[in-house]
Amino acid sequence: MKVPLLDLKPQYQSIKEEIDRAIMKVVESQYFILGPEVEALEKEICDYTGAKYAVGVSSGTDALLLSLMALGIKSGDEVILPTYSFFATAGVVARLDATPVFTDIDPVTFNIDVKEIEKKITPKTKAIIPVHLYGQSAEMDEIMEVARKHNLYVIEDGAQAIGVQYKDGRFVGTIGHTGCFSFFPSKNLGGFGDGGIVTTNDEEIYHRLKIMRVHGMEPKYYHKVIGGNFRLDALQAAVLRVKLPHLDKWSEKRRANARLYYDLFEKTGLVDDKNNYLKPEKIILPEAVYKNINGLKNYHIYNQFVIRVANRDALLEHLKKNEIGCEVYYPVPFHRQECFAYLNAVDGDYPVSNLAAETSLALPIYPELKEEQIEFVVRKISEFYR
Numbered sequence: 001m002k003v004p005l006l007d008l009k010p011q012y013q014s015i016k017e018e019i020d021r022a023i024m025k026v027v028e029s030q031y032f033i034l035g036p037e038v039e040a041l042e043k044e045i046c047d048y049t050g051a052k053y054a055v056g057v058s059s060g061t062d063a064l065l066l067s068l069m070a071l072g073i074k075s076g077d078e079v080i081l082p083t084y085s086f087f088a089t090a091g092v093v094a095r096l097d098a099t100p101v102f103t104d105i106d107p108v109t110f111n112i113d114v115k116e117i118e119k120k121i122t123p124k125t126k127a128i129i130p131v132h133l134y135g136q137s138a139e140m141d142e143i144m145e146v147a148r149k150h151n152l153y154v155i156e157d158g159a160q161a162i163g164v165q166y167k168d169g170r171f172v173g174t175i176g177h178t179g180c181f182s183f184f185p186s187k188n189l190g191g192f193g194d195g196g197i198v199t200t201n202d203e204e205i206y207h208r209l210k211i212m213r214v215h216g217m218e219p220k221y222y223h224k225v226i227g228g229n230f231r232l233d234a235l236q237a238a239v240l241r242v243k244l245p246h247l248d249k250w251s252e253k254r255r256a257n258a259r260l261y262y263d264l265f266e267k268t269g270l271v272d273d274k275n276n277y278l279k280p281e282k283i284i285l286p287e288a289v290y291k292n293i294n295g296l297k298n299y300h301i302y303n304q305f306v307i308r309v310a311n312r313d314a315l316l317e318h319l320k321k322n323e324i325g326c327e328v329y330y331p332v333p334f335h336r337q338e339c340f341a342y343l344n345a346v347d348g349d350y351p352v353s354n355l356a357a358e359t360s361l362a363l364p365i366y367p368e369l370k371e372e373q374i375e376f377v378v379r380k381i382s383e384f385y386r
């Protein structure tokens with residue numbers, strides 16, 4: 001049985017007519033960049049997340065870069081972020097000639113370890129970028145409190161977490177100064193190419209985001225500040241507008257798949273006890289820490305279902321041999337990346353991230369997976385450990 005890590009075709013098939021019609025409408029209009037489709041998407045994302053403002057952009061990476069630019073992050077500034085994330089989180093900081101300052105992660109959630117943040121603050125620190133990794137919120141109360149105390153900006157990297165709620169019910173991306181989302185096809189809300197959006201509740205920041213999206217231009221051909229081309233295509237907006245009303249249903253299916261994994265793995269007797277996050281003896285399942293809080297619905301959207309396992313690389317080989325798609329997110333934390341060698345980070349300062357890089361493994365979780373496929377994955381994994 002083949003079990004791909006992700007298959008986007010069944011999702012497209014389920015809404016094909018509506019998508020095709022929306023695309024043709026844009027083609028007929030010949031209005032391809034920004035314009036009414038993008039404005040409508042921005043409004044719908046505001047309605048959905050509860051953010052006051054939203055600015056459609058060219059990718060999740062550009063959502064982060066534009067946020068930093070709009071907040072005035074520049075050469076010599078320091079920005080605190082987890083060392084364990086997708087490259088863009090740190091890359092955007094370095095591209096502005098600012099300094100990414102790495103912190104270790106929490107062993108349970110893989111999100112930034114909030115106890116580490118304050119130790120990293122210096123007079124040059126300007127911002128914190130928490131990442132809501134795999135689709136679960138970082139500890140925003142603690143992060144906002146440190147930020148207020150030290151007068152720092154908070155830029156939420158919600159690329160994997162659109163529609164995720166924090167424990168108090170607020171949507172991620174509406175808590176910090178800006179929230180950044182990606183519409184890369186493999187995210188829970190994926191376009192037919194690159195795209196992203198920035199949310200904010202601050203009118204002044206919104207204004208800067210909007211003009212810096214178009215080269216800092218206001219009015220036309222007059223530039224007080226330097227921005228870039230960070231525009232979202234109308235075709236992407238049209239596709240995303242068809243998909244957005246389905247998003248909660250798809251995320252619920254991912255949660256249902258996660259529940260099935262839990263049930264099946266528990267029955268194998270291979271699941272480690274919970275005190276064992278750092279050094280799995282066999283299998284550690286991901287923990288949704290805000291589950292069961294006040295009926296919170298989107299406590300986790302499982303953009304990835306990441307287990308931690310002993311003997312990870314051999315298991316990965318075993319699963320690939322059995323045509324099961326799986327992936328390591330991420331094998332190399334930022335402090336070990338060659339391009340960041342100039343920062344002279346001390347490897348021993350990041351024990352949790354280093355262990356996560358050695359033991360983590362993402363399993364297929366996409367909404368249209370069939371029960372037999374999930375059973376097959378669990379069976380092949382238990383086979384490996386027996």
Ligand SMILES: *Cc1c(COP(=O)(O)O)cnc(C)c1O
Nearest residue numbers: 059060061086088159160182184
């Ligand atoms: C996908 C991702 C990004 C970048 O988004 P793109 O749209 O691919 O540029 C940034 N941060 C995280 C955590 C991501 O997963």
